[in-house]
Amino acid sequence: MLADELRHRGVDPIIYCAVVAPDADEPVVTMLDAKEVYRKERMAGAQGRNQQNRLERVCGRIERSLGGQRGRPSM
Numbered sequence: 001m002l003a004d005e006l007r008h009r010g011v012d013p014i015i016y017c018a019v020v021a022p023d024a025d026e027p028v029v030t031m032l033d034a035k036e037v038y039r040k041e042r043m044a045g046a047q048g049r050n051q052q053n054r055l056e057r058v059c060g061r062i063e064r065s066l067g068g069q070r071g072r073p074s075m
Contacts, residue, residue, distance in 0.1 A: 031066075035059050 003020050014027055035055065043051055 031059065031063060 003016065006016050006019060017024060017027075039052075039055060043055065
């Protein structure tokens with residue numbers, strides 16, 4: 001019942017999976033996850049264009065140095 005409601009509301013798929021299969025393996029951390037954590041913790045949730053552009057440039061450099069693994073697990 002809860003899982004159906006979560007799916008209906010379009011919640012984050014990771015939350016949905018945690019409800020449906022609580023014993024499943026933990027999802028791997030991605031570059032996107034790391035970037036969002038950094039933005040929230042180190043940039044105080046900055047949304048400004050200049051700060052966001054800087055973060056995008058730095059993350060782009062990191063992704064290219066790792067071989068362009070965009071969307072793949074990286075940590």
